[in-house]
Amino acid sequence: MERGALSLLSGGGRRAPTILIYHRILPEQDKLFPSEVHRAQFDRQLAWLKTRFNVLPLLDTVRLAAEGRLPARSACITFDDGYADNAEVALPVLQKHGLHASFFIATGFLDGGRMWNDTVIESVRRAPVDVLDATSLGLGRHAVGNWEQKRQAISALIGQLKYLPMAERLEQVGKVAQLSGAVLPQDLMMTTEQLRKLHTAGMGIGGHTVNHPILARLDGAEARREIAQGKAALESALDAPVRVFAYPNGKPGQDYLAEHVAMVRELGFEAAVSTSWGASRGATDWFQLPRFTPWDEGMGKFSLRMARNMLQPAARV
Template sequence: MRAQLRHLYTKLFEPRAAVLMYHRIAAPSSDIWEIAVSPANFEQQLAFLKKKYQVISLQEMADSVANKKIRRNSVALTFDDGYVDNYLQAKPLLEKYELPATFFISSGNIGQETPFWWDELEQLILFTQQLPATFRLGQFQSQADLKDENYLTEDLRLKHTSWRACDEAPPTSRAQLYYSLWQELKPLSHAVQQEKMQLIREWANPSGETLPELKSMSLAQLQELGRNHLFEIGAHTVSHPALAFHEAPYQKRELAENREFLRQATGQGVDLVAYPYGNYNTDTLATVASLQFKAAFTTEERTINTQAHPHRLGRFQVKNLPAQEFSQALSRW
């Protein structure tokens, strides 16, 4: 009974804070995972936050958890992965409104020409103009008969660009193949992922090049971000693995090497970490504790209060909403 009353009191009266999660600040033609916010909507969101909330650094948020003193009406901003648009679009707008933010960087893609595997897979399967009629490679569990979908019609393109993969079933055979391959590749190590991606590239034989907007920041851009007093750099592993699918030594190597790269690149201490895909297990929690990360963040949508576990802190994925709809979403959170 006492525990129930304490929970009710916490829910009704104790100050709560929110951490907002962004990935891309862009207006791409396709955004099946709904991780892009247009620069126009992002600016509206920042203006609203500046006016209505206390936007604090993630370090301050982590300290408030450690000290069990949550600042009422406080919000922190985070960006995952290290897409180049974080530097080109988010950085100048954050500077304009003088709002702090933390960028969780997957270091393996910094300065590389190739995009993250999930972005490349989307382009290969959903938007290559002409594919073979069947996908049957011995190294994959996924198989498909594309039939008349091997050629990308305008109708197919529209179905793919309007698809929201988190909430909707795949609308086409191509989309079903993409989703099946995404599920198959996600748990793998980076080396095995890349071996399988090369087989998919050879099968698809695309004629176009990587879209420049899918690339990550350059090293120089990351370094400039790290020199700005508004911004913190956080760990996000080297190769963005789904950590819970891997043994503890692999997890530790991914986290430790990522942090060391970021320390060397920016000169910052790196005390905060976000789990790729929000994926973690008990080994992950033990690893981030042994590496002495001050706080770790998931993708679990929950507010932060004095009872929050410092290595299981929730965040809310921000969607591409103008100010009024954004304010309604915040009020629900």
């Protein structure tokens, strides 16, 4: 897809940019999740993006748009959660192409932590058995003898656990890990040193709470603490202000509500992003910016999906 067509579809002036969301960039293709973006694929995507879009820092797009000066075909690259491969694999590729990205960090997982979904994934991946029997937890019995069975088991378990209250979910996940008999990795998430490495390289750092809870499932005071304490921890580690935020999970009306948008604004952020696909329509809400998840291996399909995303109106609360 060429620049002229993209200019007709994309934002500019006071309209929001196209925002891509990544989580992990793996060194090579993963047999368990072959559609997970890996280094060579990320390299191809960045090469394509830089020839067709004005790739800008997220905070810069907010400030330019406030003045009505955002260029057409503006795009931003973002990462969620704080995986170590963001610093070790993604950063060198970004630097190769001279591009900027913003990284949203859940601070409770820095320095040896592990997100609950990764505990499930790695428990299933590394289980030294052909069947993971979690019936004692009310989570069923799952064949895990090959890659397809593992994928199905992971999907089923995460689906059952995702919307449990945070404490109950963590307890259940810990029991799943014990039942699996797997030895789990301790280095999936960033260290504080890797966080500072990204910041020193000029990348953007944003808030993503402390424990990555679903804000809509918390009471107001707890949700506010999660947002505020995550921001404070990042600012302390970096000795720099943190101005952008990403809602955990990020589905409007399901994972966050209007009250959480108000909290983010009140806590001093300048913008926030959701995980709603599509493009902003009407007046841009800079505290509910939609984002797009790219996954196509071939660049032809990738570009068509980008175009389709820009035609779809995004949801917001």
